[in-house]
């Protein structure tokens with residue numbers, strides 16, 4: 410495993426079946442410079458944000474809502490998060506199948522992963538606060554950041570939803586913070602080929618440049634996550650295995666209500 414090899418300059422591969430509408434529906438509340446960029450025309454917003462390295466949004470799909478976030482992390486911050494995960498100890502994902510009390514290795518996802526602490530250090534804190542501002546949520550609504558690593562050729566995460574399914578999952582699933590409202594997948598390193606995040610129902614295979622993120626809403630607008638009609642079924646997605654190179658992402662699940670305790 411190469412942990413901190415330098416990022417390539419290539420543009421990451423992307424297959425969009427639909428043209429990206431230029432607008433964004435976000436109106437983040439009151440954060441000066443960051444939010445000022447949201448009130449400019451999309452073309453200017455992009456240019457200004459690029460010049461100043463401020464994060465900005467591009468809408469990829471309207472329903473369900475899928476966005477790309479540009480300029481979220483610097484290259485150094487991406488490397489820092491990979492290093493933090495490496496130090497924490499990357500391990501295979503374990504699951505506890507329904508009706509059992511035993512952790513077993515998942516067969517539906519073969520990647521390695523590590524959970525970071527909430528607000529673990531300045532870089533993690535800044536990321537958690539920025540995502541809060543962009544999504545009009547609080548950092549406390551987020552689960553801990555999870556760093557995932559997919560090695561060349563083999564590792565994947567099969568099709569799944571990130572939300573808890575009110576029609577299927579037990580009520581306890583919703584006790585801590587309600588349902589998973591938003592998913593943010595921050596690309597720390599993209600594979601040279603393959604490794605896309607695949608949304609089969611939307612006809613989208615997406616990657617992002619390191620430091621950019623994909624973001625999608627698992628729930629419809631103005632809806633309760635315990636209502637079976639509220640979940641966005643078309644957000645079903647998978648992580649395809651890298652064909653060349655390896656892939657690192659940091660995933661943040663943001664809940665409807667505060668998730669962090671204390």
Ligand SMILES: O=C(O)CCC(=O)C(=O)O
Pocket residue numbers: 557566571594605606607646647648649658660
């Ligand atoms: O790694 C990816 O592209 C997707 C990760 C993912 O699906 C998840 O963490 O829910």
